[in-house]
Amino acid sequence: MDLRYTDAEQAFRGELRHWLATTLPGLPPKPAPTDWPGRRAYDTHWQRLLFDAGYAGVDWPVEGGGRGSSPVEELVFKEELERAHAPYVGVNFVGLLHAGPTIIAEGTPEQRQRYLPAILNGDEVWCQGFSEPDAGSDLASMRTRAVRDGDHYVVTGSKIWTSHAEVADHCELLVRTGEDDSRHRGISWLILPMDTPGVEIRPLTTIAGSTEFAELFLDEVRVPVANRVGDENDGWRVTMVTLSFERGTAFVGDLLEAFELLSATVALARRTGAWDDAGIRRQAGHLRAELDALWALTKRNVSQAARTGIPGVGGTFFKLAYTETRSKLGEYSLSLLGRAALAADDVEGADGLGPLPSATMVEDWLRGISLTIAAGTSQIQRNIVGERILGLPKEPSGPPKPAAARVPS
């Protein structure tokens, strides 16, 4: 167990830090949260800067056009970007973290050539069409249907939780190509150009008031068979392969942001005088312990990925623990704001020392509510820990068997 970075890792950090220090001051002002074309332009401009500097797809293999960095370098990369308050991955999320890696692993040479460079340099934006209104945790029950018609699939159905759909060029789409009840054996992975006729986007507003998600309605949308990644009916495996690209760094930015939020919350408690209360101080101390432990767990997970090349079980542990800690932190900062939390505005403090950090804290609390739900609810995660890690008996995984005909008595 060694927490010291090697000379090479430190050199990587030093170069990156220097690049960030010289690049970030030149960024344009951030667009308004609801200005989606503006956000696309801002995020893809940032991606272009990363690309030009050789930092696009640090975690992608070299043969996919990435930098081929080790998991530890990837950790350093995300750590330095967060500490420097660099822009988030934003609208490039699905392309860089999901669609791209999938095409690298499972795409044809033509597909790789066509799609990967445009993800890396920020030219094209992707969204995800996996979940459906009736298929959330039970994704394998999805019903969006693709019927073969010559060299096209005709796709009809609906998707939900499609982020950045409004500004996306392509959608990674899971469709049912097998029998209705074929579950994970009858799913295919398609690349859907978002400007295809029959694609309707309806924005979905979250309880935090944000609009990055949408519902997608597909009405006889024609997708070329050549846009299928992997074999027909093999889309579930293709999707699972993508997950194996995770190397324990998924929450690095989030976690470091939580450390900052805790510091800001303590500063608020000191300012209001709440800090004189030992109970208030202990809650902060406890959160500090949890965040420190989660940072250690991150390093453990990354180290495991570096040794074995595959994500260990630690990612599930991390998500369960982190999302609960983050919820606690949100509740804690909210309670310290008292009635100043009744608006997500930076309301002026009554002490003449300027605005309170209400906007950040209220927004963070609201966004935090999604964490125990998104990307696998905590309940599903606990099933995974119980069954795959502890070996407890499995939950029923298919639709219930039809009840046997009852014999009237």
Added chain:
Amino acid sequence: MDFELTEVQSELADGVRRLGEGQFRLDHLRTLESEGQVVDRQGWRQLGEAGVFNLCRPESEGGVGLGLAEAALVFEELGRALVPGPLVATHLAAGSVDGADDGSVVVGLLEADRTGDRAALPLIVEGLDDLDVLMVLSDDGVTAIDPAAVDATRLQRPMDPLTPVWAIPSPSTLPRGTPVAGPDVAARWRRDGAVLTAALQVGAATWVTDLAVEYAKQRRQFGRPIGGFQAVKHLCADMAVRAEVARCAVHAAAVTADQPDVGDAASAAAGAKLLADEAAIANGRSCIQVHGGMGFTWEVPAHLAYKRARVLATRFGTDDQLAEQLALSIPVPTGDVR
């Protein structure tokens, strides 16, 4: 940066686990329940031979020359086996008290000033009849006293049947003792003691998780193993998560003590102890719950781990003290402080 165990570290942990399974089998330990003496001297010497006490002593002074990281792995296994006696105190005393390093002497430790702010609470000392030397730790330093000279009353119904306890009616009656070390060493012992005690807690937290999972697989109700029900499965999952998060905290605290340039070792130790205490207590409680009515019996060993967790949570900082220490260590953005 590679925060995984090295091969040598894994082998060390495996070796201690085998020692625990051989020399400190639970059915053997249980014959000592409610006795005044729980330290098996032969076993203690074997721990000494295995390097448990002199692990962190330099090789030039007859030690093994390893770090706190290795010690934490060793103590995790000892915690898993519920080995009774003053393991941490004897480890800390190696090099300061003759015979501690090879296990020929049993050294206890009393934190004299940690209950000082609650004047109504007596000093409680553990395992007095097992001890050759009792060390008294305060911010001023460490003194050694003769356990036989301590005026104390043995309590008849110790909470943990494998941790006999004595009450010292008034701290002022403690013999003065001979100085062993100064404030610097005392501070380091507090930190390392917290890390190693936390390691014991993580070991116990893991052991009760295994115990609960085994039971949930074989116990059948309503025609199926109870571990198939989410209500029980999720209890077990939460146990595993708590143990793993605490384990990483303990390992990081130990490595930070060995590699001071990577972080704040004192805070890391406090955080590790805080989370490990919680994991051991919560997992002990959950283990009893998973066992249902049988969990409330003396026969099922779940209560031993739960009670031990409670004992260890009182050493080297309570939850309130540790959380307070951590609170004051949180960096506050400059300019925001009034």
